[in-house]
Amino acid sequence: MRECGECSLCCKLPGVYGGDVAKPPDKWCTHCAVASGGCVRYETRPDPCRHFECLWLINEGLPEELKPSKCHVIFSELSDDIKDDALKAGDGSPIHVDVIAMEDGNYYKLGESMNRWVVRKMVDVVKARGCTVAVLNKGKGKLV
Numbered sequence: 001m002r003e004c005g006e007c008s009l010c011c012k013l014p015g016v017y018g019g020d021v022a023k024p025p026d027k028w029c030t031h032c033a034v035a036s037g038g039c040v041r042y043e044t045r046p047d048p049c050r051h052f053e054c055l056w057l058i059n060e061g062l063p064e065e066l067k068p069s070k071c072h073v074i075f076s077e078l079s080d081d082i083k084d085d086a087l088k089a090g091d092g093s094p095i096h097v098d099v100i101a102m103e104d105g106n107y108y109k110l111g112e113s114m115n116r117w118v119v120r121k122m123v124d125v126v127k128a129r130g131c132t133v134a135v136l137n138k139g140k141g142k143l144v
């Protein structure tokens with residue numbers, strides 16, 4: 001089971017608007033104890049925070065390099081407006097990812113259908129960290 005540790009980036013990168021919280025993107029939420037425990041009002045956090053699902057946290061198949069505190073990007077379910085943009089760009093279809101293979105020989109088993117746009121973004125982020133990566137499907141071979 002993964003743990004957030006010092007991360008807290010979901011309380012900084014996205015805009016959060018719900019209940020009594022109105023936080024613009026890329027600013028720390030005033031309710032966050034940064035790098036020392038995160039939300040100080042966890043039990044009364046507003047709905048957007050309750051519904052947020054961090055893919056790195058819930059899917060141990062995602063490479064360690066994609067931890068938000070390391071790559072400075074958060075991967076989550078797409079909001080409707082981003083999903084629309086991805087669909088318009090022909091990139092909204094789900095693809096089944098079995099394995100993410102890194103050049104250092106590490107393999108991460110995902111076994112999950114993910115939006116192609118999200119997978120592409122993940123690959124870009126890993127590459128920007130100087131790693132070579134391949135996204136594989138057992139039946140279809142290399143996907144991205």
Ligand code: SF4
Binds near residue numbers: 005010057069
């Ligand atoms: S972005 Fe993910 S790993 Fe980081 S604090 Fe939020 S839930 Fe935890």
Ligand code: SF4
Binds near residue numbers: 049
């Ligand atoms: S209310 Fe809590 S969980 Fe929500 S953004 Fe602020 S610190 Fe994070």
